[in-house]
Amino acid sequence: MLIFSVVAGMFATVSLPAFASSPHGDPVATMSYHHGTAQRLAVGAVAAADAQHDDYTATTQEELDRAKAAAAAAAKAKQAASALGNVDLSMVAPGTGAVRWPLPYYDSIGDGFMSRGGEHQGVDLLVGAGTPIFSVAAGTVKVSSESYYGYGVGIVIEHVIGGQRVETTYGHMTYGSRAVQVGDRVAAGQLIGLVGSTGQSTANHLHFEVRVNGGLVDPLAWLRANAG
Ligand SMILES: [Zn+2]
Structure with missing residues (x-):
């Protein structure tokens, strides 16, 4: 255009x-x-x-x-x-809570938190390319890059949830699918991009990380405790 x-x-x-x-x-x-x-x-x-x-x-x-x-x-x-050509950008994650799942669904769970000898800092949620990715909570976009180290197309969002400083990372997204830029305010469940396999990745999946007050936590456990 x-x-x-x-x-x-x-x-x-x-x-x-x-x-x-x-x-x-x-x-x-x-x-x-x-x-x-x-x-x-x-x-x-x-x-x-x-x-x-x-x-x-x-x-x-x-x-x-x-x-x-x-x-x-x-x-x-x-x-x-733009991989977002036919995507409805107004779609939001299911649920009504302040914290949502980052995907509408996933096929299976790949490498878990602290797998690969403790080097894996997030969880891999396997699902097809083009699946929408949602911000898990309201926040401010800290990183939005087509080439974010091994994450490939990656986004990092800062939140304050229940008085805690929470940072979430979304990796391996489809090229050209980022729907938010650095500094953008996002709502809970807002669409931020699409699943892909960019960066250090061999299959379509979302790599998802959570830091609470600066420290890594098990993202699946955190989602299960907070998302709804
Ligand atoms: Zn991963």
Whole structure:
């Protein structure tokens, strides 16, 4: 969309003076064709609408086709860049509590807290790519990155829950699926991204971590005690 907007902007800013500069209602005759692509595209749009200028139309139709192809490519790139294209961003986690589960469901539990010889600081919840991930509580986004160390696409959110300082981490999300940025305030259960397998990951899952007052806790036990 950004690229398309820029192209559209070029049309707008360049084509208006072209029209304005014509005293005879025939901008093609008064324009030079050699002041850059954007200008030629803008003039081309006028020339294509004017059947008398066949010699110009041949060139400008090509330019128009090229512009059309560029717009289509931009639209495609935008779709690829945002995995959230067809996602309802207003969806929220099930439940009504101040703390929610970070997923609507999961298939199985993978590596648990402190597994891998104590190196695994969270829990792995295995579920398909594209499954929505929710902030487990209201808070403020501390990290939102497409490349957050081994977490890959990762988000960290700070909360205050029952007077405790709680920090939650969500890892291995799908590229382009982050729905929140650093500094954003989020509500309990708000959609923040989609499950993926980015970073140090070999299967689609959510890696979820919880720190309470700075210390790691077992995320599953914490969820089971608090989420609802
Ligand atoms: Zn993990």
